[in-house]
Amino acid sequence: MTPVHPYKNRSRRLRKKLHVGEFQEFGFQLMFSLKPQLASFEEALDRWLEFIESQGWGFGGGGVLSGLEIGGYLCQIAGGSLTEADREQAACWLASQPWVASHQIDPLSDAWYGPWQE
Secondary structure (H helix, E strand, C coil), X not given: CCCCCCCCCCCHHHHHHHCCHHHCCEXXXXXXXXXXXXXXXXXXXXXXXXXXXXXXXXXXXXXXXXXXXXXXXXXXXXXXXXXXXXXXXXXXXXXXXXXXXXXXXXXCEXXXXXXXXX
């Protein structure tokens, strides 16, 4: 998580517009691989999207059909931050799915400014 830079004298309105300081929002990257004998790529993606939409989250990403992997960035759809509890909930849900071979969830990061892979 990025610390607030106190040396920047920005107004509350500008901090809100830039999503910094007390208005900073967090999400996380994740990736999981599938067991093709238990679920097709399309079925797995549909189940995953159904779960995250039920939580009010948004997912930006996709997958690799040949590698049977789905990955992307998860954040709040209506603004705001995800928490460590949300990370744990996503991890538990993925672990409970028999068609998920493995999963990796990154630490919380700034949803507006990265870190993004180049």
